[in-house]
Amino acid sequence: MxxxxxxxxxxxxxxxxxxxxxxxxxxxxxxxxxxxxxxxxxxxxxxxxxxxxxxxxxxxxxxxxxxxxELQGYQVVSDDDDFVTIKVAAGEIWHQFVLHCLKHQYAGVENLALIPGCVGASPMQNIGAYGVEIKEVFCELTAVHRLDHTTKVFSKEECSFGYRESVFKNSYKDQFVITDVTYRLQKKPVFHIEYGAIRQELDRLNVTELSINAIAQAVINIRSSKLPDPAEIGNAGSFFKNPSVEQSQYLSLKKAWPDMMAYENADGTMKLAAGWLIEHAGLKGYRKGDAGIHEKQALVLVNYGNASGRELLEVCNLVTDTVFRKYGVQLHPEVNVI
The missing domain is CATH 3.30.43.10 (Uridine Diphospho-n-acetylenolpyruvylglucosamine Reductase, domain 2)
Structure with a gap:
């Protein structure tokens, strides 16, 4: 070292x-x-x-x-006719793991293609996209305690997964380092194409027979068209979580803005589209110096060149303040501010 x-x-x-x-x-x-x-x-x-x-x-x-x-490596823990369980080192690139699953026809993470970052962040954030969250294929993880350096295995229940949340962002924040994550993947896929954007892209690709590869390609195409490449323009993908509100507040908002986008959560609350709120607050494409909001996707804050973190944080605060004043809805960053 x-x-x-x-x-x-x-x-x-x-x-x-x-x-x-x-x-x-x-x-x-x-x-x-x-x-x-x-x-x-x-x-x-x-x-x-x-x-x-x-x-x-x-x-x-x-x-x-x-x-x-930079921990690397894959290990097949178990394998039968229906499922394969794979332990993946935390430093592996997430999208490379998705490609590995596609190559071997392991289903469950195809909707999560092209999400940036490493495997270790997947349970920490409970990453999700297009109707799928990592908790659905999560089995367990191993982590090292930062102070006493002991190793602990966390079950799915112990991770306390929520929307872009886990115990590692709350009660165990900054206490553990994740070293590997174990996933349980399907050999007989269950397809998730509930989101209209995926259906439209599959139609555009003339897909007549569903497969995990076709779904992954559709997701890759959608993300590539909406989200800027960090190699070309600095960004961290979606900067804000989609907020949830009570039905009564949603109905009031829907009355004022009939085209407001929302999805019903399992608990009956309504999840609003943060990108829609930001765009209709007039902030899409906003720029001050080299810090701004992407012109194609209002969820994405961007560094056009030499913006400082504090300048981008100012843009973040502008967004949260403006959205709250307009809709009475509080946005929270998905990105960790350090």
Whole structure:
């Protein structure tokens, strides 16, 4: 393990924000991860764990040790006629894992194609898209405690999954480092094409026989058309969660804005489309200096070049304030502000 001093984090966050880590290292094994955590404990340094850097907004230099999780590898835990269970190292790129599943015809994650980031972030965020969430294929995960360096296995129930939430964003926030995640995938697929955008794209592709590959391609096409490539323009994908409101508030909003988009949750509340709220608040395409809101997708904050994290945070606050004043609905960032 090599500890470097004063390292730029620009290559390690998809916003392309130029901030510095006081100390920086990469962990390619659980042993190196524990060694780095022990070093930080001895030096009384806080730690920040990063994977793909696709879900963070850096608003200042990090005065501690940044550890880049580079754990790699796949392991088939069990395999029968109906299911395959695979343990995946946390540093693996999420989309590469999806492609691996498509290659072997393992179903369950095709709707989650092209989501940026690493495998370790998937349960932390309970990532989801187009009617599917990671909790539906999640089996268990392994994590290392940051202070005593013990290893713990978390079951699905212990993760307390919610909408873009888990125990690791709440009561266990900053207490554990996820080292691997185990998924249970289907060999006899159940297709999820409830979202109109997927149906339309499948029709456009002239798909006559459904398959997980066709659905994944449709999702890839949709995401590519709506979301900017971080290699071309700095962003972290969808910046805000879709807010949920009570039926009574939704009916009141629907009366004022008849074309407002919403989906009913299992608990009877209504999930509003944050992108619709932002766009109809007049903020789509907003720009101040190099910080702004994408012209094609109002959910996405973008760095047009040399925006600072604080400038992007100002745009975030403008969005939340404007949406609340207009609709009485509070938006919350999906991205972790650091």
């Amino acid at each position: 090599e500890i470097l001093d004063t390292v730029s984090l620009k290559p390690y966050n998809t916003f392309g924000i130029e901030q510095y880590a006081r100390h920086f290292t990469k962990a390619a094994s659980v042993e190196e991860l524990k060694e780095a955590l022990l070093w930080a404990k001895k030096k009384e340094q806080p730690t920040l764990i990063i994977g793909g850097g696709s879900n963070i907004l850096l608003t200042g230099d990090y005065n501690g040790l940044v550890i880049k999780n």
